[in-house]
Amino acid sequence: MSCNSCATNAQQIDTENEQNESNEEPKGCKSNGNCGTSGCNRLNSFDWLSQMELPDTxxxxxxxxxFKGGRKAFCRNINNLHLFTGDAVVLEVERGFHVGHVSLQGELVRLQMRKKRIKIDDESICNINRKATQTDLDKLIEARNRELPTMYRTxxxxxxxxxxxxLSDVEYQADxxxxTFYYSADSRVDFRDLIRMLAGEFRIRIEMRQISLRQEASRVGGIGVCGRELCCSTWLTDFKPVSTTAARYQNLSLNTxxxxxxxxxxxxxxNYELDTYLDALKDIPEVKYLRxxxxxxxxxxxxxxxxxxxxSYNSENIWHALSIEEVNLILKLNEKKEFPPSLKPSEWLAKGEILDTTSQDNHIIDAEEFERNVRRKAKNDEPNTETTRKRRPRTRKPRKNISKLEEIKKPTSNLENSTENHKQNQVNKRKKRKSNFLRKPKSRNNDN
Incomplete structure (x- = not known):
């Protein structure tokens, strides 16, 4: 009674449908939501309390x-109808009616409402009017047949x-x-002109509902890389945020x-195995290098x-595998500014090199000596390229040969040399003034 499109045992169903036409019972496979097609069991919740005998309450x-596309809603059974999973019911909606199929009932519905934080006295909960008849399902089929042409025209x-x-999907009400037009967009869209044109062409009330890309994929459906149907279109209803840190914790390549x-x-x-990886990472130390x-x-x-x-060392391509205990042992030594001979504790632990840290014959060096060894090794490993600039040799100027007599006549210091020059200049000035004073005046030639 869940759908009328299942093709299982079609001949037997046709004979039963002919008998049910007089009773106005809906056609279908009568599998109560478990038929072979994906239309009935899509996003179903397993009723694990259905076979249990509950107290008389x-x-x-x-x-x-x-409803269509796996969309679910909570409805109140005000008429106390005897319902089963998969029954088609008629719902009272604004300005009309709609047809849906019962997917869950009983105490599990209370748990689902608590999970989605919906109160029992919420006004958004619609009412169930009655069970659907064959005429109601026929109207629903006619409305479904209009959806695809409407989507193409839109x-x-x-x-x-x-x-x-x-635009990803269109859903018609049963009457x-x-x-309802489901669409996705990166930013806000002004679709007032669109609503005006759609209402004038199809003569119906229009509702535009924006959905995310994950919701769009769940409505369309498909096959994943694992070979199975998409989780969002079969059982996943809550979309939790996913970040690249989940891939880093699982050592996956960051390929989009x-x-x-x-x-x-x-x-x-x-996110499925992320908690398992986080529990396993608690015992692994956070380290980038060992000294x-x-x-x-x-x-x-x-x-x-x-x-x-x-x-691995910088100058080598060989990787050395260490257990968690060995890494923790080397980290404790590095904290004390002590450095083991190599990355293989089994070698120097067997010789007892790490046990006698106070003796002078041990092979553990301190931090200063380690830095000197690293600098010395880096200096020796530098390649001698031809582009390096060579240092030019120093060339000394030839020294002048000064005779011994010139050395004797040479003043002993710059101060004495300057004083003698000053005295000589003063004498020369006096002689020049005296000669200018004794010089006879020149004769002047008068024109008269």
Whole structure:
């Protein structure tokens, strides 16, 4: 009684449907929501209390009803109808009626409402009027047949108006008086002209509902890289945020083409095993490098479940595997500014080199000696390239040969030399003044 599109045992169903036409009972496979198609069991919740005998108490009056695309809503059974999972019911909605199928009932509905934080006295909970008849299902089929042409025509109108939005699905109400258009967009869209054109062309009430890319993928459906149907279209209803840190904790390559799903976002399955990896990472120390007498060894890889860590030196391509206990032992030595001979504790622990840290014959060096060894090694490992600039040799100027007599006549100091020159200049000035005074005046030639 859940759908009328299941093709299982079609001949037997046809004979039963002919008998049920007089009673106005709806056609279908009568599998109560467990038929072979994906339309009935999509996003179903397993009723694990259905086979249990509960005490004689009043059943919970609210049931869960499912609509097209896996959309679910809570409805109140005000008429105390005897309902089963998969029954088609008629709901009272604004300005009309709609048809849905019961997906869950009983105490599990109370748990689902508590999980989604919906109160029992919420005004958004609609009422169930009655069970659906065959005429109600026929109207629902007619409304479903109008959805695909409406979606194609609406996409043409969107292209004409140059709106930055993507229309993914259209859902008609069972009485064909209202249609809900599901679209996705990166920013806010002004679709007032679109609503005006759609209402004038289809003569119905229009409701535009924006959905995320994950919700769009859940409505459209598809096959994932694992070979199974998408989790969002089969059982996943709550979309938790996914970040790249989940991939880092699991040592996955940060390749967006491999980590993103069909919706273009990061895959929801990255969160499935994240808690297991976080529990395993509690015992693994956070370290980037280890210091030994041979140099600094950087961390290259960590096997979380085998508890192994691989380190390698800068000048080598060989990776050394160490257990968590060995890494913790070397870290404790580095904190004391002590550096073991190598990355293999089994060698120097067997010789007892690390036990006698106070003796003079041990092979553990301090931090200053380690830094000197690293600088000396780095200096020796530098390549001698031809582009390096060579130092020019110093050339001394030839010394002048000064005779011994000139050395004797040479003043002993600059101060004495300056005083003698000053005295000589004063004498020369006096002689010049005296000669100028004794000189006879020149004769003047008069023109008269």
């Amino acid at each position: 009043k059943p919970f009056e609210i049931v869960e009803v499912k 996409r043409e109108i969107i292209n004409q108006l140059n709106l930055a939005m993507k 064909s008086t209202k249609a 083409s491999k980590l993103s799903g069909q919706c273009g976002k990061l895959k929801c399955c990255l 030994t007498q041979e140099g600094e060894a950087q961390l290259q890889k960590t096997d979380i479940f085998k508890k192994l860590m691989w380190f």
